[in-house]
Amino acid sequence: MSMYICIQEAFSHKIAARPERRRQFEKELISSVGIASDVLTACLSLSEFKEQVLEAFASWIRLRPGIPSSTLACHPLVLNALSSLSSELLSEASVNVISELIHYTTAKSSGGLSAQMPLIQLLVPHVMRLTGHLKDPSKDEEDVKAIARLFADMGDSYVELIATVISELIHYTTAKSSGGLSAQMPLIQLLVPHVMRLTGHLKDPSKDEEDVKAIARLFADMGDSYVELIATGSAESMMIVQALIDVASHPEYDIASMTFNFWHNLQVYLTERDSYISYGNEVSIEAERSRRLQIFCSPYEALVSLVSFRVQYPEDHQNLSKEDLKDFKQTRYAVGDVLIDAASILGGEVTLKILYMKLVEAVGTCRNDEMCDWRPAEAALYCIRAISDHVSFVDTEVMPQVMDLLSKLPHQPQLLHTVCLTIGAYSKWLDAAPGGFSALPSVIDILMSGMSTSEDSAAAAALAFRHICDDCRQKLCGSLDGLFHIYHRAVSGEGGYKISAEEALYLVEALSVVITELPPDHAKKALEALCLPVVSPLQEVINQGPVAVQKIIARELTIHIDRLGNIFRYVNHPEAVADAIHRLWPIFKAIFDHRAWDMRTMEALCRACKYAVKTSGKFMGATIGVMLEEIQGLYHQHHQPCFLYLSSEVIKIFGSDPSCANYLRSLLEALFSHTTHLLTKIQDFTSRPDIADDCFLLASRCIRYCPLIFVPSPVFPSLVDCAMIGVTIQHREACTSILTFLSDVFDLGNSSRGEQFKSIRDNVVVPRGASLTRILIASLTGALPSSRLDVVTYTLLALIRAYGVKSLEWVEATITLIPLTAVTEVEKSRFLQAMSEAASGIDISAHTGPIEELSDICRRNRGVQEIVQGALRPLELNIVPVS
Template sequence: MAAQQLLQALQALYHGAPDVKEQANKWLEQFQGSAEAWQVTNDILHNAGAGMEAHYFCAQTLRTKVQRDFEELPAGAALSLRDSLVSLLVKHCQVWGAVMGNAAVRTQLCLAIAALAAHLPAVQWGQQGVVGWLAQRLGGEAQTVSLPCMLELLTVLPQEASSYQPAVRPERRRQVQDEMLAYAPQALQILASCLTAPLPRAREQALDAFTSWLKLTGGIGLNGPMLMQSPLVRAALEGLRSSDTFFSAVDSVVELIYCTSQRGRPKEDMAPLVQLIVAEVMALKPRFHVCLQQALAERNGNTAPEGEHNDSEEDAKGMARLFAEVGEAYTALIAEGGPQVSGPVEALLDVASHPDDSICSISFNFWHRLSRALTIGLHPEPLESEEGPVSDEERERRVRLFTPWIERLVALIRGRVRFHDNFDAWHRDERQDFKRARVAVGDTLIDCASVLGGGRMLQLLVEPLLELSKQVTSGGNFDWRTAEAALYCVRAVHRCAPLPGDALMMSLFSSLPMLPAVPQLQYTVALTVGAYADWLADTAQRGEEGRTLLSQLLGMLMRCLPEPEASSAAALSIRRLCDGCAPLLAAASMDPLMQLYRQIQGSGDVAQNTLDLDLDEDDVQQLIEGVTLVASALPDGQRQPCVQQMLDIVVQPMQGILQQAAVGSPGSAPGTPTAGGAAQQQQPDVRLVLPLMERVTTIFRQEQAGAVKDPADVAEALVRLWPWIEAALGAQPMQESACPTLKPSTATSTPIPAPDRFTGDAAAIERICRAPRYAVRSSGKAAAAAVPLLVASLPQRFEISRQPCFLYVASELIKTFGDEPARDLELGGMFSRMMAGSCAMLRSLRDVSDHPDVADDTFLLAGRALSYAPRLLLTPQLLSVLLDTALAGLLVQHREACCSILAFVVRLLDPATHRAVAPEAVQGLQTALAPRAPLLVRLVLAGAVGALPTNRLAELTDVLYAVLKVTNQNGLQWVGEALAGIPDEAATSADKQRFMTACQQVVAGGLSQRDERVLQQAVDELSELCRRNRRAAQLAQRALLPPELHYTIR
């Protein structure tokens, strides 16, 4: 009956109406999780007439059941299952009537047998283990059946050895890998005997299996003489010459190369084998060269030369891959410059010259490794695989030897970044592929420049420009694509710039303003200038010629701003120039920059442009950042008025919008009453305040980034701006005396009512609150005058809006002024009020899940208080509320909120926090923690066994470690009680004891990193143990979680 229902459900799933398909899918999912699925799927797989769809579904279900639900089987059923699976595999490899068994079904059955091998220890397979048992069992079948089955099993077994799909215990998972490594020689012997079988694809399948075992072992347990004598190695090398086995042979040889190399050199006992492998791979060079000539001829529309092997593009990729693997595996040996290095290097130059980007890029990792090897000892962070430094003389010798090859590489790939003539007609995916290829070429050019040096690299990269110049001088057309490609390459290697004042670089940059106004070319020109901002600054400091060049390039970038395709690049480069050359521009170009600053205020999201600058808001922000950096480089006496003027230019229109919206007279200017009888203009869009406020924030943020010279100026600006921030948020009515402005002339003579302009709009309130946040961060202690304003407003704002951004502003105040006990009254009142309000929103896990941003910023604020003013938090009232809230939200799925809660708990228990407060505060913490700690331990363990994702295990371990260090024997008791509730089906007594041993080591030891690592390993193992299948995870969570949280168990 169940089998018939299953077949009907499958018929509905594959051939029914959409609504029926959905019902069938739900039924089938439930069926796959049921215990009866074992027998039903087995019966259908034995039924030849059930059909391929049913067979595949049942084989897949059976594989899943073996992997995940093996523990459901009664004792002694495993061996029967093993026999049944092999019997099914044999049947589905035989011919049933006129139909050959389905290959996909056989693969699922092989995966099921591999999963069974993970569950059954080696002793249950007999003395020869699983490989020997399978060979003996299948040996009695006809070769046409046994050989394909054995080859597929020997391919799957090593592939699944490290799989996490089988629900086995951690120690068993380690045993499986050890067992499979031990089976490798036996498996290779069986595979060698299959090479001569007279069956189609037998040799190819044997090589595929050989590849799997090589990948599993990585050469461990396999020595050079053994591999030299192996028929499989000879078959792999010979297979490179046959079209039937070429791709399987490539995979095998690649793994052989990996197994024979270590730290860029051949292993000691592998040298003869390496010589054999390299010789066979290098023998493919003529064949690849034919493929290269064919590809070039096809690209140019010419007749392709005939080749002996009639290779395709995929064959060329296989050969390129082999060349690259040889080069990468033995890079350190190649870099020594011995007599045999020319073969691999020339082969990889051929690969780099292939017109197909996907083939050319195969060589790039070798060139990267080679450049690292040639410049060894010059990198601040050498790789683990790199050898120690060599003498300067040896390094120079190596560089001289490889310089001609590197220069040839540059000449080969520099033209690959050129835009194709029909680029605009390409599909979007093709354009994206080309752009990615350009980035890859740029990275390789950087590697080349590190070897050749900036000066020589520049000479090579501008050669196309010099040829283009000669062509134009002779009357030819200007090819902007060639110029753009050359400049792209020059920009790519900007980190290896030549010395300041380099004549060739000066000449190149001097010519940029004279290039034609082609949008794509202007885009690259602008980015190139920005990339060399530091070089331009150093050059300008050397003399008048450099300063003149800098001024010319800045003017060119400003002229690019109206161009839609080049505006973003120009804005970014202006910002980079302003950052790198701020003192120079402050002395020579402040007036044009301020003129630009005024001009862009009508662009972006404000969208009131009257000066033909149609910029995105991001571009406007870049320009504001740049001008702010230059203004901050002005000398005393000029800097303050300039920055004040910049703020006025942004704030005045914001004041006008708010005043007009408040008094209902949209036509009046700020501070000017509406004339009687005047026609009303359109009500201004109050949302324009948001981009204007962000521009103010940008000024504050840039000053915080290091440009600020006078923090008091920022603090004063914040005090003057605060009433308008209040007005934007929707404050109580403000009189003139309570509403200072940035300029006296803009003061209003009428009260400003304050409607709730952005209540409920979290994004808008966040954008407004960035201004005070960055102002406080920039001005530091100088913001003391703003503290009363903020302390009075922030709690009220938060209680009204419940927006977490107010908590973040409060955290900046705590960070800045928390070390001043004299401010405890005002800061403590603000802190307590805001903590009480936020915790009232977070009484349960559902509340925290509904308001994760509030939870995140609440515990960030609490963490700031612990770091800078722990006395404000360690009070009986606040501590109890925060601990209860932390327990309520500890298992929230939102990553940032969860991590903030866990980090707060760790900091709360940190001895450094306890040393910063009075002893009675520590006693209060212990009193508040004692009744809550058992639940805290249970929740941490619940998170480890499945209630939280595995990427939180490190944070959970930190909490458990902190609890154990603070509570000692009490903590051990709580851990033991929590573990005792976990059923043995999820974790045995021995599993729990191992975990307790790790906890005991933490309690007995000092504050050592070794103890932390031991506990982390124990938590990881407990997590893997209980997460091995759904049933184990559910049982463990149900035992650890309080009943009100059982709804979270999945």
């Protein structure tokens, strides 16, 4: 028992041991494996301890002790475990021993499969001999149960272990080091027949469901592992493919879906050019590729038929629980992926024909009859939609018939929902195919019906309308009157459409992209018409006076502001948008003035302004000044972070424009000065992480786009101080923005453009260097979550690269603060060596181990973490060393 407990300590992480000590302990144990195995072998004679002996032996094998395969193959403990496996009294300990031996044969430390083949050849036959016991009526019920567990996929089973061994053997046969397939054919010819003998069990109704699952998993694993061999299309490999087709045909989805990964991997192997490199020239490659694709057409055609029915709604779909409905949706997604794989092999047109025939069959029993079963037609359309990306944009054979059938289907809500999504999925076909344009009127009629039928169908119809307008925009320029009619009905809420405010944005975007295709003069007029039904409700509220603007609920404003934002975003006519925002500025200003306290409204308004700035660019010069003046004044009163991100977009567009330098300088100094007064302690950062995030995003953008304005300004040192205070904020986005700003500061001198600012940067950073280093190392060692390690490491290395030898002094002074009870001198020296290499210009990206190890050491338990953080005190900008 003591030997078992001893070995278990090697794998336990409950004890707070240093990584180096844990590695040393494992080495000590491995060096004692010979003695341990001798003691355990001697104990085999004590029958009452046999179970404990085998359990202990399994744990020692888990150490991967490097015992030669030939030694293990004849070792008494191994032979005893094998004999116990096939004895009348099946023991759990013997199962554990064999399991660990199988894992041992695949471990790199044991030499890999080639070195362990004698042991593998001993283990596999012993396990396979148990198959016949499952049907032996003379076997004790408990023994049968134990053997059945070995083959159960989800239990503590030998089926999984056998599959693992076979899988590793298959990998071995295909490895270059083993000589490749031709050299390993004898082993392959031994393995495949043994597995193939289980095929009949898949359809045996007398088989227990768990056994069938285990056997199906074995075939699926074999397929995944043998995919390269199977892809050759040999007669033997097609036997495996047929077995996997049998698994895919199983009525239980959980069993059939086990093969889905194989079909995907096979598709990748058959279609990717790298699979054929060995065939040399392009002619040979294409010939072999065509040969293989031809061979696998039949299995994939069968697969399409076998899986497509699984997306059909169950009869009791209305009574499905939330969890069951979620599972059903996941099933549909998975089947859709399989159909995409099939279309990659067969081609979109062939796959479409198979699915179209299913649609025709379903439609034949479901035409304008409210009592018909709509579910088969919906399922067929779902599958047709799934493969849309693989169907030719100019298909003239099947797609026109599909589109023709859509108008004949009843307007059942779920069916209409899928019809609308299918129309949207084939919007590119509607644009490119010879008969696509003629189908547009009928499909738009269907979409209008979808908008009126149910909320789900309305959402699908709105999205499809967006896709059609996007892809057919040039063809639809002459149909603006009809499109505007649909648009007005949707945004006014008076047309009987069941479209939500969010989905109405799809129609806004749809009209916007069509207007983009118009000539500038026409686009300006169309833009005015597009804005009119959106602006009118806002103007009505403003006309009622300031009190009305202040009292109205935010949503009554943001619905319309968001629509304007999308118009400015998607109408790609810079001058027209600049003119529109100039005309609408009085409305925007009124909302700014009277709702500046309302974060939700301000975010929507600033987002709309951001899109206007982004689209209009320099054409917005007439309005940008008053806009910046507005947000500069309001930020001082209301501290809305969206004012900062709007300013960030302005900096991107106008930052390098000398004519804007004065008012940008005024804006930035006002925003940053006020922000640094808001964020004076870590608690301020924690309570307003949004302000911190947007502030330092803006600061980083200033470094990139207007360093001439930003770096020499008096707010630059204040922002560095502010960043030092807030580095340890736990909010992920705000923390990342702060660290990115600091690394941008340290990297300023890396470009020729930034060279002129090095002296200014140095005057700010060098006096703070020791504190910056201490805070960053404190962040590495526990002040921030380990998930932030990469960005903290990059920032620290940026500091090291920028200041070389001087930075090493800061690092050494910081590391000295950590007590030796937390980090030893050896561990400190490894970290310092890594920092020294970084300072000398060596690329440390491949040598971050010492940094990660220091982080792990200082986080190994709460006590150590508190000692380290107590020593480094990251929340204090300046500390006096304790003598």
